[in-house]
Amino acid sequence: MNQTTPRPDDPAFTALWEAHRRRMLDLAFRMLLHFPDAEDVVQEAFARLARTDLVGIDDPEAWLVVVTSRLCLDKLRARRRRPTDGLDLVDDPFDPHAPDPSNRVALVDNVSMAMHALLERLSPAERTSFVLHDVFQYPFEEVATIVGRSAASCRQLASRARRTLRAESASGRFPVDSALHRQVSERFIEACIGGDLEGLLVLLDPAVEGKGDTVPGVAVGAAEVAPGILRYLGPPASPTLLHLPVGDRIGIVALRGRRVLALVLLTIEDGLVVHVDALAGPGPRAVVSAALGLR
Template identity: 35%
Template sequence: MSDEAALAGSFEQERPRLRAVAYRMLGSAAEADDAVQEAWLRLSRNGADGIESLPAWLTTVVARLCLNMLRTRGTRREAPLDDALPEPVEEAADPEQEAVLAESVGLAMLVVLDTLAPAERVAFVLHDMFAVPFDEIARMTERTPTAARQLASRARRRVRGADPAAKEAEVARQRHVVQAFLAASRDGDFEALVAVLDPDVVIHADRTAGPTPEPVDIRGRLRVAQGASAAAARVAFTEPALLNGVPGLVMAPAGRLRLVLTFTVVDDLITAIDVIADPERLRGVHIEVL
C-alpha cells in the first residue's frame, strides 16, 4: 500500500468523528462536510511528516476552520424568516441526513449553541462534548488555557442555565403537560390533545407565524386540537426547551430556529399558547436546553 493510500485510510477512520465535531460547531451538515474536506485537502498536500498525533492535528485544523466559518457567518441571524410555518429542512442538500444529524445532537441544543459567540461555541463543543483538554483548545482559539476555560464556562452557563435539579422541581408539572401536547401532536392523536387543553384555550399566532398578515387568535380546544393534530410534519422538527425559564417548544428545522411556542398551564391544562415567529420577538426569548 502506498503512503498516500495509507494516509487516506487513516483520514477516513477519523472522518466520522471530525464530522461530528464540525456539525456541533456549525449546525449544518453541508458546512461540516466542507470543513472536513478542507482538512483532508490540507493533509494530502502537506503529508503527515512531523505530525505526532494525526487525530489531534485533524481536530485542530477542523476546529480552526469552523471557528473562521462561524466568525464570517455574520448576518445569518439577521436574515428575515421565510413564510410562516415553513416546510422543514428546505436548506439541506440531503434532508434525511440533516434530520438524523440534528436529532443526534438535539434541536434545542443546536438552537442554544447558535446563540453563543464563535469562540465560546468551539470551546464548549470541544471540551464538554469531546473532552478535548483546555491546553489544546487554547492553541486552536489562540488564547491562554485559562481564557479557554472561561470561554467554555460562559458557554456552559448559557446552555445549561440554572441548577438543573432546582429548576426541574419548579417546572416538572408544566414540562409534563407540554411534552404530552407534543407527543399527541406528533401522533395526530386528537383525543390526547383534547385531554391536555382547557375548554377555553386560546392560541395566538403573531403576524409572522399566522396564515395572514395579521395576528391570529383561535379559541376552543376542539379547534386548537384540530390544528395541532394536522401539523405532524412540522412537529417532527419541534422539541421541548426552556423559554425564558418556562417549558415550551422550539421548531428548528436543521437547527435553524423558526418559531417557538410558549404555554400557560393551569391545573395541568393548557389555557393559552403563544406562537412566536417574528424575528424581533424571537431575539427576546432566552432558550435553554431541558
C-alpha cells in the first residue's frame, strides 16, 4: 500500500498526518508485531479520517487512536480465525540451544521471536487492553470503547496479560518492556525527529559511549555522541523511527519505507543512556527485517 497522506493538497490534513502518523504506526506495530500490517492499518485509519469532516472532530489524535486500535483488533481476531505461517517464526523461540545471546544479532533474533510467540498466546482483547493501557497509558474507560467491553472487564484482561508477561519475565525467557524504557524511547525519538540536540543531550549520560558495526572506533561523551545520532536519525535524513524492545535494552529501528536502515540499541542506567550501539550491517538489518515481517 502506498504510504502517503490521502489528501496531499490539504495543508490541515497533511499537518495531522505529520503530527500523528508515527505514533499511530508505533501503536499498530506494538499490537500487531508485523510492520506491513501496521502500515496498512495506519494508512486505512488516515483514509477514513480523510473521508470525515475534520471540523466535527474535537481531538484528531484520540479519533485516530480509536480507529487504529479497532482496525488492529479486527486483524488480531482475523488471525485467530485464519492463522498464517508468517507469524509462526520459529517452533520454539525459547530453545536452550539457541546461539549465545551475547551475540548482538542473535539477541535481537531470539528476543524478537520470543516476543512474537508470547503475545500471540494472548487473546486479541487481552493484547489490545494491555498494549493500550500498560504501554500507551490510555485509561481503561477509553480502552473499553475500543475493545467493546466494560472498563472493569478491560482491567481484568490487562491484568491477565500482565501476569502472563511477568511470569515469562521472571523465568528470564521474555524481558518485559519497562515504563522507564518506554519514556526514554519516546523522548529519544521525539528529539531525533525534531533535530533537538538539547533534548537529546539531557537523555545521555555525560560519559556515554557510542559505537557502530560499520564504522571503526568508539565515540565518548554526550557532546560527541549526540551530534552523531542526529546526523543519521534526525533531519534531513529523517527516517521513520520505531520502538522495538530488545532484552533489557531499548531498540530503535530506523526505516526508509519498508527497508530497515539500522537498529540502535540504548543501554540505560539510572535513567540515562550510557551506551549507544548502532547496528547497520547486513546481518542485523536482515534479522530486524524478519522480526518486523519485512521478508
